[in-house]
Amino acid sequence: MQAERGKRLIVFSLFSYNEKKNVRNQETMQELSDRRKKRCDRIKAAIMLEGVLLLVVGMIFFDHTGLWKKETVETTAEGAIKWVDFKVSYEALCKAYEYDVETYGTEVHLDWIELLAYVAAKSGGEFGVNAVSDMKEIAEKLEKKETTMEEAVKGLEYYPYYHEAYQAVLGGFVGEYEIQEKEGGKYVKKYGLKAFSPIAKGFPYSDYDDFGVSRSYGYRRQHLGHDMMGQVGTPIIAIESGTVEALGWNQYGGWRIGIRSFDGKRYYYYAHLRQNYPYCEELKEGGTVTAGQVIGYMGHTGYSTKENVNNIDQVHLHYGLELIFDEKRRAEGNEIWVDCYNLTRFLYKNRSEVKKVEGTKEWKRTLDMKDTAASDKESRPEKQEKTKPKKNSKKCKRS
Numbered sequence: 061m062q063a064e065r066g067k068r069l070i071v072f073s074l075f076s077y078n079e080k081k082n083v084r085n086q087e088t089m090q091e092l093s094d095r096r097k098k099r100c101d102r103i104k105a106a107i108m109l110e111g112v113l114l115l116v117v118g119m120i121f122f123d124h125t126g127l128w129k130k131e132t133v134e135t136t137a138e139g140a141i142k143w144v145d146f147k148v149s150y151e152a153l154c155k156a157y158e159y160d161v162e163t164y165g166t167e168v169h170l171d172w173i174e175l176l177a178y179v180a181a182k183s184g185g186e187f188g189v190n191a192v193s194d195m196k197e198i199a200e201k202l203e204k205k206e207t208t209m210e211e212a213v214k215g216l217e218y219y220p221y222y223h224e225a226y227q228a229v230l231g232g233f234v235g236e237y238e239i240q241e242k243e244g245g246k247y248v249k250k251y252g253l254k255a256f257s258p259i260a261k262g263f264p265y266s267d268y269d270d271f272g273v274s275r276s277y278g279y280r281r282q283h284l285g286h287d288m289m290g291q292v293g294t295p296i297i298a299i300e301s302g303t304v305e306a307l308g309w310n311q312y313g314g315w316r317i318g319i320r321s322f323d324g325k326r327y328y329y330y331a332h333l334r335q336n337y338p339y340c341e342e343l344k345e346g347g348t349v350t351a352g353q354v355i356g357y358m359g360h361t362g363y364s365t366k367e368n369v370n371n372i373d374q375v376h377l378h379y380g381l382e383l384i385f386d387e388k389r390r391a392e393g394n395e396i397w398v399d400c401y402n403l404t405r406f407l408y409k410n411r412s413e414v415k416k417v418e419g420t421k422e423w424k425r426t427l428d429m430k431d432t433a434a435s436d437k438e439s440r441p442e443k444q445e446k447t448k449p450k451k452n453s454k455k456c457k458r459s
Contacts, residue, residue, distance in 0.1 A: 093299050141388040144225045146398040147177055149187040152195065153406045157253065159199050160234060164251050170199055173230055174209050179225035181216035228325040228383045229398060232300040232351075238430040247430060253410045254431060256352045258330065258379050259288055260295035260423065261411035263378075269401035284397035285329065286404055287378030292334060292375050294358035295423040297412045298349045299328055299379075301431040307345040309368070313378065315339070319349060320384075322433045327382040334359030335370050343448025350431055352412040354423050 109253040153176075160172035179187065179194050201207045211218040233255040238247040259265050265288045273283045298319060305327070306318030313331030315338035320327050333339065334357040344357055360372035381403070413426040 093117040150402045179224040181219040240427040257411045260414045263294045265290040271399040286400040289376040296356040329377040329380040
C-alpha cells in the first residue's frame with residue numbers, strides 16, 4: 061500500500077511539475093510574441109517616420125534647387141532654350157485669351173502670354189486645377205492697378221523662361237488683322253484670334269492626345285505631332301501666316317508641307333497629304349501663305365521611299381509644331397516639338413470657311429484675310445475700311 065501510494069505521489073508530482081513548466085513556457089512564448097510585436101511596431105513606425113522625413117527633405121531640396129528645371133527649363137550656355145514642355149491646359153488658354161481680347165484698347169491691357177507665363181512660373185509649368193483661379197487672381201489685381209506684371213513676377217525666377225517659351229509657341233496666334241465680313245466685301249480691322257484650325261470648317265475629324273506615343277517605321281521613335289483623322293480630300297488650312305520652306309515627298313510623312321512663321325520661331329509640318337493631288341495649285345516653295353488659306357488636302361501617303369504611295373492605313377493629317385530658338389542646334393538635329401492637342405482644341409473656335417472651285421479639285425477660302433505680320437511681298441487688295449479694330453472674342457465652344 062505504501063509503495064503504491066508512493067508511486068502515485070511521484071506521478072502526481074511529475075504531473076504538477078510538467079503543468080507548471082507548460083504554463084511557464086506558455087507565458088514565455090506570449091512574452092516573446094508581445095516583445096516581437098512591439099519591436100515590429102517600432103520598426104514600422106521608424107520606417108514611416110523615415111519616409112516622411114525623406115519626403116519633406118526631398119520637397120525642400122527640389123524647391124530650393126529647382127531640379128524640375130532640368131526637364132522644362134533647360135538652356136544652352138549661350139542662354140538659348142533647349143526644350144519646351146508645353147502643358148498649358150485648354151481652359152487656361154481660353155481664359156487668358158478672353159482677358160486679352162476683353163481688355164484690348166483699355167488702359168490696362170492684359171497680355172495673354174504674360175498671364176500664362178505667370179501661372180507657369182508659379183507652378184513649375186504645370187496647369188492643374190488652380191491654374192485658372194491663379195490667373196483670375198492676378199488679372200483682377202492688374203485691372204485694379206493693385207500691382208503691375210513687372211512687380212508680380214519679381215520673385216518668380218523662371219518667368220523669363222516661360223515668357224520666351226510661350227511667346228515662341230503662341231506669338232502668331234493673337235493680334236490685329238483685316239478680314240472680309242462677307243464674300244467679296246470690304247475689309248474690316250479686327251483684334252483677336254488670327255490663327256486657324258488646320259481642318260476647314262464643315263469637315264468632320266476625330267483626334268486624341270497622341271503626342272509621344274511609339275512609332276516604329278524606319279526606326280523606333282516618339283510621335284512628335286498631332287494626328288487628325290478624317291476623309292480623303294479634306295481641305296487643310298494654314299494655321300498661321302508664313303513662308304513655305306518645304307514642299308514635296310518625305311518617306312515618313314509622304315507628301316508634306318513645311319511653313320515657317322514670319323518671326324522665324326515656329327515651323328508647321330503638315331504630312332500624309334492626298335495621293336496625286338496633295339497641294340493647292342498656287343502653293344510654291346519660297347512663297348508665302350496667309351493664315352486660314354487652303355494649302356493642301358488630307359490623304360494617307362507615306363512610309364515609303366517611293367513617291368506617291370499610300371502606305372498609311374488611316375486617312376489623317378499629321379501636323380507638328382517645331383520651335384526654333386537656335387538655328388545651329390536645329391541644323392545639328394536638336395529639334396523642339398511641342399504637344400499640339402490643347403492648341404488644336406483651342407483653335408477649333410476659328411475654322412476657315414471654304415468653297416469648291418467648280419470643275420477642279422481645288423477649294424478656296426470664302427473670306428479673304430490680311431495679316432499684319434505678313435510679308436511685304438503679298439498682294440494687298442484695294443478694298444479697305446479704315447476703322448478702329450473690332451474685338452473678335454470668340455468663346456471656347458469645344459471641350
